[in-house]
Structures are given as structure tokens and as C-alpha cells.
Amino acid sequence: MNTVKFQLEPLTCPSCIKRIEGKVGKMEGVEEVKVLFSSNKVKAGYDKNKVTPDELKAVIEKLGYPVVS
Template identity: 55%
Template sequence: MAKAVMQLETLTCPSCMKKIQGTLEKMDGVNRAKVLFNSSKAKVEFDESIVTKEDLKKIVEKLGYQVLNVKTA
């Protein structure tokens, strides 16, 4: 399993956090996702043979949130 940390734009409400986390957790290949409200980060554990860091970024951006960067943890 690979791990990635995405720095998101500033999250303004807990429902934003839950929306992003829920969507990431439903993705094929994602084992675990945790969105940290105070730091506006998403930590994701995923199977690189099924999903890529770029896929994770695209799905968050499709929800309407800007991803500032993605780092492999």
C-alpha cells in the first residue's frame, strides 16, 4: 500500500471534510482516507496498482476543492 498526503485549500466547514473523506473512501483501491480539518490535509492509503495519486487529486478537484500539492508519505 502506498500513502499520500494532499494539501487542500482551506476547508471552511466540517461537512466539506466529510464529503471529501467519504468520496475518497468509496474509491476502488483506497484502503483508508482521513481528512484533517484544521490543517486542510487528506491522508490516503491506497493500492497503486488500482488508483494513482493523480486519480485521487482529480476526484477531490471534481468535488470542487483545490488540491495545492500531493506528496507520497
């Protein structure tokens, strides 16, 4: 399992956590996802043969949460 971390712009509400974890967690190849509200970070464990970090980033940004790094 590979791991990737994304720094997001500040999250505004705890429901953001469920939204991101729910959508990213359902992606094929994602083994775990955790949103850290206090630090505005997303950490995901994934199978590099099924999904790429760029695909994960694209889903997060499509939900309306810009990735800053």
C-alpha cells in the same frame, strides 16, 4: 499500501470532511482516507495497482476542493 498526502486550500466547514472522505473512500483501491480539517490536508492509503495519486487528486478537485501541493 502506499500513502499520499494532499494540501488543500482552506476548508470552510466540517461537512467538507465527510464529503471528501465519503467520495474518496469509495474509490476502488483506497484502503483509508483521513481529512485533517485544522491543517487542510488529506491523507490516503491506497493500492498502487488499482488507483493512482493523480486519480485521487482529480476526485478531490472535482468535488470543488483545489489541491495546492
